[in-house]
Amino acid sequence: MSEQDQHFLNLAIExxxxxxxxxxxxxxxxxxxxxxKVLGSGHNKRVQQGSTVxxxxxxxxxxxxxxxxxxxxxxxxxxxxxxxxxCSGACxxxxxxxxxxxxxxxxxxxxxxxxxxxxxxxxxxxxxCKKLMADFIAEKPQLWNEDIGx
Amino acid sequence: MSEQDQHFLNLAIExxxxxxxxxxxxxxxxxxxxxxKVLGSGHNKRVQQGSTVxxxxxxxxxxxxxxxxxxxxxxxxxxxxxxxxxCSGACxxxxxxxxxxxxxxxxxxxxxxxxxxxxxxxxxxxxxCKKLMADFIAEKPQLWNEDIGx
Numbered sequence: 001m002s003e004q005d006q007h008f009l010n011l012a013i014e015x016x017x018x019x020x021x022x023x024x025x026x027x028x029x030x031x032x033x034x035x036x037k038v039l040g041s042g043h044n045k046r047v048q049q050g051s052t053v054x055x056x057x058x059x060x061x062x063x064x065x066x067x068x069x070x071x072x073x074x075x076x077x078x079x080x081x082x083x084x085x086x087c088s089g090a091c092x093x094x095x096x097x098x099x100x101x102x103x104x105x106x107x108x109x110x111x112x113x114x115x116x117x118x119x120x121x122x123x124x125x126x127x128x129c130k131k132l133m134a135d136f137i138a139e140k141p142q143l144w145n146e147d148i149g150x
Numbered sequence: 151m152s153e154q155d156q157h158f159l160n161l162a163i164e165x166x167x168x169x170x171x172x173x174x175x176x177x178x179x180x181x182x183x184x185x186x187k188v189l190g191s192g193h194n195k196r197v198q199q200g201s202t203v204x205x206x207x208x209x210x211x212x213x214x215x216x217x218x219x220x221x222x223x224x225x226x227x228x229x230x231x232x233x234x235x236x237c238s239g240a241c242x243x244x245x246x247x248x249x250x251x252x253x254x255x256x257x258x259x260x261x262x263x264x265x266x267x268x269x270x271x272x273x274x275x276x277x278x279c280k281k282l283m284a285d286f287i288a289e290k291p292q293l294w295n296e297d298i299g300x
Contacts, residue, residue, distance in 0.1 A: 053203055053208045058203045061202050067202070069295060069298075069299045072299060085238075085242035086236065089237070090203065092235035092239075148219075149244040150219045
């Protein structure tokens with residue numbers, strides 16, 4: 001784990017905690033350019049905005065705003081939880097090169113598919129990220145199921 | 151092609167035309183439940199809202215609002231254009247069972263991947279859908295490239 005990766009994962013965790021403080025689902029994400037600049041950060045907005053598409057990673061992409069395709073190349077998506085099919089697909093659409101995730105014990109997206117499409121996937125196996133989700137799911141299991149289409 | 155499929159594709163085309171009338175990208179979509187009820191419809195909002203995540207299919211999912219996972223099972227996503235990785239991923243997340251697309255000559259998403267994950271994919275090969283995109287891309291090629299991350 002590089003210091004830079006831990007730094008940006010910490011920013012994603014801060015986003016997840018903002019989500020908790022708003023009564024939302026505690027998943028956060030930060031999109032970082034090839035040269036280490038934060039392009040956008042965000043967190044799941046299902047509760048706050050009634051949104052079905054603004055998962056953490058999607059909210060980070062949305063908050064990055066309209067960018068030329070070149071801005072995403074070499075970029076890394078930091079996310080507190082292994083990305084679902086939608087968020088993985090969004091990373092593929094824009095050509096995000098790397099996904100660094102906090103954990104994949106609570107939920108495992110299709111990391112192999114991302115890798116098969118040339119995306120580097122790194123799991124930082126963060127106890128903080130696992131605790132955020134464990135606490136949330138213990139409290140609101142139905143909300144969590146809704147978020148992953150179950 | 152069933153009459154029902156053509157009917158709902160026509161609704162998606164109407165959404166795409168709304169997009170044109172707003173100066174936006176002419177891609178529309180309609181999410182229809184197993185029993186033939188429109189759950190949500192929408193169109194690409196890149197120009198109108200500066201959104202990088204609201205492709206037509208995503209906007210339809212967003213406008214359908216928060217639903218239990220069961221609502222998506224057996225549902226069909228009608229879209230005027232073959233869905234990109236993001237929109238395909240969103241259909242997979244929610245367990246949409248079928249994707250009916252207007253055309254895939256302008257752009258071909260990863261239809262094979264959808265099929266490999268158990269989604270039925272039907273291409274209605276619509277001249278209307280092709281013309282909407284051809285006219286748009288001739289006029290605004292750069293905007294189109296931005297929308298598909300090029």
